[in-house]
Amino acid sequence: MSDFELLVFDLDGTLIDRDGALLSACEKLLGPRPAEAQGELASLVAASGSIRRLAARFRLPADQLRKAMLEELRPRAEVRQLLVRLRKDHGLVLYTNGSAAVQHAKIRAAGLDGCFDRYLVSGEVGLRKPDTAFLKLALGGTPAADALVVGDDPRLDIAPAVSLGAATCLVGSAAKHEAAQSRFHVDDVLELTEVLACPAST
Ligand SMILES: [Mg+2]
Numbered sequence: 796m797s798d799f800e801l802l803v804f805d806l807d808g809t810l811i812d813r814d815g816a817l818l819s820a821c822e823k824l825l826g827p828r829p830a831e832a833q834g835e836l837a838s839l840v841a842a843s844g845s846i847r848r849l850a851a852r853f854r855l856p857a858d859q860l861r862k863a864m865l866e867e868l869r870p871r872a873e874v875r876q877l878l879v880r881l882r883k884d885h886g887l888v889l890y891t892n893g894s895a896a897v898q899h900a901k902i903r904a905a906g907l908d909g910c911f912d913r914y915l916v917s918g919e920v921g922l923r924k925p926d927t928a929f930l931k932l933a934l935g936g937t938p939a940a941d942a943l944v945v946g947d948d949p950r951l952d953i954a955p956a957v958s959l960g961a962a963t964c965l966v967g968s969a970a971k972h973e974a975a976q977s978r979f980h981v982d983d984v985l986e987l988t989e990v991l992a993c994p995a996s997t
Contacts, residue, residue: 802885804945805966807893810889816867930959954976962979964990
């Protein structure tokens with residue numbers, strides 16, 4: 796195993812499929828749509844920064860869309876098992892942008908409560924990614940060089956980690972991999988075990 800003391804995880808798009816759940820929720824609330832509108836809906840969900848903005852676009856109450864999204868969020872047992880396994884050798888921190896109520900509800904819905912040593916939600920601490928002060932808070936007393944930051948967003952997750960000197964693992968599509976300055980990349984967070992089996996220095 797590598798010698799990273801601390802693993803810092805993003806939530807949305809990294810450990811949970813927030814966009815997938817949001818797309819299912821929109822489909823449910825908006826009803827059957829023609830095939831061409833389906834592709835458009837998926838693009839809108841992927842591009843929407845917030846549930847509120849997406850709800851406004853479709854003239855849905857934001858609360859209703861949020862509730863439907865939480866219902867569509869399916870726990871992945873393999874992700875929880877991965878975290879349990881990793882916690883034997885590393886400190887684990889979750890750090891995520893969003894409101895406290897919504898992010899903690901997602902954590903519970905995804906079965907990820909109790910998996911981390913610490914949970915940091917931007918709405919609770921008053922700092923947001925990509926502010927490096929937020930990442931420093933997530934690192935706690937651990938030197939950045941001893942940490943691996945795992946996330947799906949080059950701007951929000953990878954850039955602040957690189958600027959502090961932490962190692963990074965980008966989760967997601969190949970196009971993002973090319974654009975980001977990440978040291979490691981995986982298509983799915985479950986492949987992280989392969990990254991951590993590598994030597995810590997390259
Ligand atoms: Mg994310």
